[in-house]
Amino acid sequence: MDVRQLASAHPEWRAVFDDESLVRIAAWAVVVEEGEQRVVGIIVDPNDPSRMIPAPEAVTPEGSVFVRYARRA
Numbered sequence: 655m656d657v658r659q660l661a662s663a664h665p666e667w668r669a670v671f672d673d674e675s676l677v678r679i680a681a682w683a684v685v686v687e688e689g690e691q692r693v694v695g696i697i698v699d700p701n702d703p704s705r706m707i708p709a710p711e712a713v714t715p716e717g718s719v720f721v722r723y724a725r726r727a
Contacts, residue, residue, distance in 0.1 A: 655708065663685070666725050666726050669709035671689040673718040676726065680706065695723055 660683045667679035669725065679695035699705040700714045709720050 655707040656686040657683050658686055660696070663695065667695065668722055668724050668726050669695055670722050670724050671711065671712075671714055672721050673714070673716065675718060676712060677709070677712070679723065683708070691702065694721070696699075 660681050663679040668676040678699045681696040683696050693722050695709040697709045699707045712720050
């Protein structure tokens with residue numbers, strides 16, 4: 655993954671996993687993969703708190719996977 659731009663995220667943004675657990679989005683990144691640009695949320699890795707990873711690549715310790723972004727009021 656090639657990160658082109660990074661910006662902090664508003665504290666209300668979350669990554670939602672298929673077990674309905676929520677993880678705060680720390681930043682938004684414009685990334686390039688296979689020649690395509692897209693925006694992804696960057697979160698603390700649920701399995702290794704010393705790493706930051708794109709939310710779509712995350713898997714919780716229980717095996718839940720990322721499904722969407724949500725803004726929590």
